[in-house]
Structures are given as C-alpha cells and as structure tokens.
Amino acid sequence: MSTFLFKIFIKDYENTRNPMVREKYGTLAGYVGIVSNMLLCTVKVIIGFLTNSIAIVADGINNLTDASSSLITLIGFKLAAKPEDEGHPFGHARIEYLTGLLISAIIIILGFQLLKTSFNKALHPETSQFSYITIIVLIVAIGIKIWQSRFYMAAGKKIDSVTLSATGADSRNDVISTSAVLLSVLINKVTGYQLDGIMGCLVAAFILWSGIKLIGETSSPLLGEAPPPELVNEILAGAESHEGVIGTHDLMVHSYGPGRTFASIHIEVDAERDIMESHDMIDNIERELSQQLNIHLTVHMDPVKLNDPLTEQLRSVLDKAIEPLEGVYGIHDLRLVSGPTHTNIIFDAVCSSTCKMKESEIQAIINKKIKEINPSYYVSITFDKTYAKP
Structure with missing residues (x-):
C-alpha cells in the first residue's frame, strides 16, 4: 500500500x-x-x-x-x-x-x-x-x-x-x-x-x-555523529581503485542535513610522477565520487617520496613501534627535515576515537624508538582520528 x-x-x-x-x-x-x-x-x-x-x-x-x-x-x-x-x-x-x-x-x-x-x-x-x-x-x-x-x-x-x-x-x-x-x-x-x-x-x-x-x-x-560505515567504505574504495593512488588518509565527512554531505580526503601520489597527470587523476576522483555518492568531495594531493632508504627504514621502525599500541592504527605523511644539530621526523599518527592512551604517552614511546636509531632525531606527531579501523 x-x-x-x-x-x-x-x-x-x-x-x-x-x-x-x-x-x-x-x-x-x-x-x-x-x-x-x-x-x-x-x-x-x-x-x-x-x-x-x-x-x-x-x-x-x-x-x-x-x-x-x-x-x-x-x-x-x-x-x-x-x-x-x-x-x-x-x-x-x-x-x-x-x-x-x-x-x-x-x-x-x-x-x-x-x-x-x-x-x-x-x-x-x-x-x-x-x-x-x-x-x-x-x-x-x-x-x-x-x-x-x-x-x-x-x-x-x-x-x-x-x-x-x-x-x-x-x-x-x-x-x-x-x-x-x-x-x-x-x-x-x-x-x-x-x-x-x-x-x-x-x-x-x-x-x-x-x-x-x-x-x-x-x-x-x-x-555531529559519525558517518555511515557504508559511505566511508565507498569513498575509500572508490579513491583507492584508481591507478596511481598509493594510499589515502584524513577522510573527514560532515553532514549539513539529508542530501547535504561534504567530505574531504588526502590521497598519496608518487612525488616523481608528472604533477599535471596526478592533478588530473585527483580531479577525476573528485568528480566521479561526488556524482556516484551524491556528496561534495574535496581531495588533497600528498606527494610521497618513494624508494628513499632512510625514509623506508624509519617507516619500518615506526610501524613496529605502534603495532602493540591499542587504538593506534598507522602513520602517514612521513617526512624528514634536517638541520645542523638535529633532524625532525614529522608524520601523522592515526588513532581510533576509543584509544585509551594519552597522546603524550604515544609520543614518548615512539620518540624512544626513534632515538635508538639516532639521538639527534626528534619526533613531531600530529594525531588524527579515524571513523573505523582501516
């Protein structure tokens, strides 16, 4: 009826x-x-x-x-x-x-x-x-x-x-x-x-x-409730399905009412790839997902330097350091800024909203692991929240 x-x-x-x-x-x-x-x-x-x-x-x-x-x-x-x-x-x-x-x-x-x-x-x-x-x-x-x-x-x-x-x-x-x-x-x-x-x-x-x-x-x-898991998965899957996308992070979804959903996401691309090709790919992802999911999507492009031995070593150490930390899911945007007396290791750490550990505790654990490699290394972490475990 x-x-x-x-x-x-x-x-x-x-x-x-x-x-x-x-x-x-x-x-x-x-x-x-x-x-x-x-x-x-x-x-x-x-x-x-x-x-x-x-x-x-x-x-x-x-x-x-x-x-x-x-x-x-x-x-x-x-x-x-x-x-x-x-x-x-x-x-x-x-x-x-x-x-x-x-x-x-x-x-x-x-x-x-x-x-x-x-x-x-x-x-x-x-x-x-x-x-x-x-x-x-x-x-x-x-x-x-x-x-x-x-x-x-x-x-x-x-x-x-x-x-x-x-x-x-x-x-x-x-x-x-x-x-x-x-x-x-x-x-x-x-x-x-x-x-x-x-x-x-x-x-x-x-x-x-x-x-x-x-x-x-x-x-x-x-x-400001969390977005539906189905929408989160569709955005991530749609973005990562494009050839040339290395990874995604920092997905944010805001609803201004039914049919008024705004989202933003960071997409990692090879820093050595032609910038115009990467930008064209980003534009395509924005347009396709916005139309398919009836949302307003904005994509930020993050160039990632691949095949750098020191960066890969640090990433491996960081992955092992956060593995036992409950509620800490991963890192992204890893970069090194060298100076005459020390080197800053800068990256974002992804935490769940239910993570029990304080940010200062996580920072201390990771900082200790990094200084085992080189005492002149200093860690600078930006903590991100995620809707669900990746």
Whole structure:
C-alpha cells in the first residue's frame, strides 16, 4: 500500500537522492497524517464524551497532537528544501533534524499530560458506559494506526529521514495506547473493574520512554555523529581503485542535513610522477565520487617520496613501534627535515576515537624508538582520528 501511494503521488519516487523527490515524500507523509489523525481525533473525542471514558478522550487528543506533528513535518520538509543563501551557504536541510526533535518533544509533553490525567482517574475512578460502537471505533483506529506506522517507517527508510522515523514511532505508540484503552473497556465489561486510569498511566509511561529515546536519536545528527560505515567504505574504495593512488588518509565527512554531505580526503601520489597527470587523476576522483555518492568531495594531493632508504627504514621502525599500541592504527605523511644539530621526523599518527592512551604517552614511546636509531632525531606527531579501523 505504501509503495502504491509513493508511485501515485511522487514522480520518479525511486530517485530518493533528489532533493525534490525527498521533499515530496515529506509532503505526502504530512498530508496523510493530517487527514487521518484529524478524522480519528473527531470520532474518538465524541465517543469518549458519550461513554464518559477519559482514556478514549485522551487517545483522541493524542491524535490531535499527531495531526499537529504531521503539520510540523509538512512545514519542516518545505523549509529544509530551501536552497542555500548568503547566511546559510550549505542550505537548510538540517531543519529536518530540528523537526524530528520538535516532534520528539511533543511526544514527551503528551506523555506527561496523559500521565497526570490518568493518575487522577486512577485515584478517582468513574463508571464508564460500555458500547459496541466504541469497540468497533477502537479496533478501526488501531488498524489505521498500524498502517500509519508502517507507512511512515517505509517513507523514512526510503529517504533516510529521522523525522519520519520519529513520526512512525509515534504512530506505533498510538497503537499501543489505543490497544490498552480497548483492553480496559473489555475488562470493565467482563469483570466490572475500572482500569481506565491504570491503563492510561501505563501507556503514558511508555510514551515518555519512547519520547526520551527519540530525543537522543533525532539530536544525534545535530551533534555531529559519525558517518555511515557504508559511505566511508565507498569513498575509500572508490579513491583507492584508481591507478596511481598509493594510499589515502584524513577522510573527514560532515553532514549539513539529508542530501547535504561534504567530505574531504588526502590521497598519496608518487612525488616523481608528472604533477599535471596526478592533478588530473585527483580531479577525476573528485568528480566521479561526488556524482556516484551524491556528496561534495574535496581531495588533497600528498606527494610521497618513494624508494628513499632512510625514509623506508624509519617507516619500518615506526610501524613496529605502534603495532602493540591499542587504538593506534598507522602513520602517514612521513617526512624528514634536517638541520645542523638535529633532524625532525614529522608524520601523522592515526588513532581510533576509543584509544585509551594519552597522546603524550604515544609520543614518548615512539620518540624512544626513534632515538635508538639516532639521538639527534626528534619526533613531531600530529594525531588524527579515524571513523573505523582501516
């Protein structure tokens, strides 16, 4: 059903890397949510007042909040699709993350309100009137919410959207809350026990937990989370597949929102090779990977002097020195700067983000090994972080 709607309302729906297609997914999800949730809200509130059930009324108000969230989603995707301007040279795509964060906050507020109302109802239970029409409405509502959740999750997965994933989780919460209301109505009918307030408290606790979890998930991209391993591997593999590339390092990936990924990487080339040939190769790598991966890639060229006996000796010593150091993965940009009294051994050391050793400890160990070769050698290390073990 979800795929059918995508095909009907979204032109070129499979081209999800296109910002215009992405916007249409968000627009469709927003309209679907507004219409279906307003319908559910109206029916539930009427039934709740007729049967004197606070749980059903609260569930209906929850749907009104969902309609508001859908409106926020709709506006958020519209704003996120705005092109770059003077004040925002990388575009406005991060607004989508803010939209997801706002929806998560709304879920938490709703949970607190529902907890307060349900707690009062649990302390002062009131007799609710049983009606078969109530059962039918709740069952239909559960079915609609199950479809909604699957629809949002499918759309969110298609375009990798934290906002739609948060909205899908909210719809899943509604399935649980409405099921709890239905269960309390049936228990009251069979046993006479008033569980309306207690069920409301349990549902509110689950909604609060879900909202807090979603806050973490939707705020993570804003804090600067690590890029997907698949993207990292594709960039490295694509760069290293070109003949003439000796090695790669210093890969940095920054996201300014969905479809707005910027990356930079250093590529080592033979210093003896014609500079124009190397530069042409670098240009080709930038253009090909930018188009294939829908990113903005910048490549820095590092000339490497090959077949130098002293450099190769030092590299061998350094590789053996860092081998037992947990979290230190390798070195690059090794060069020697000689002076009248001493020689500086300059290079970068690649460390994982989970490396337990202090930089000063690593420097002391390596410096000791180098001075065993020549006491006039001094080590100068720049420490780099890596996303994953090479």
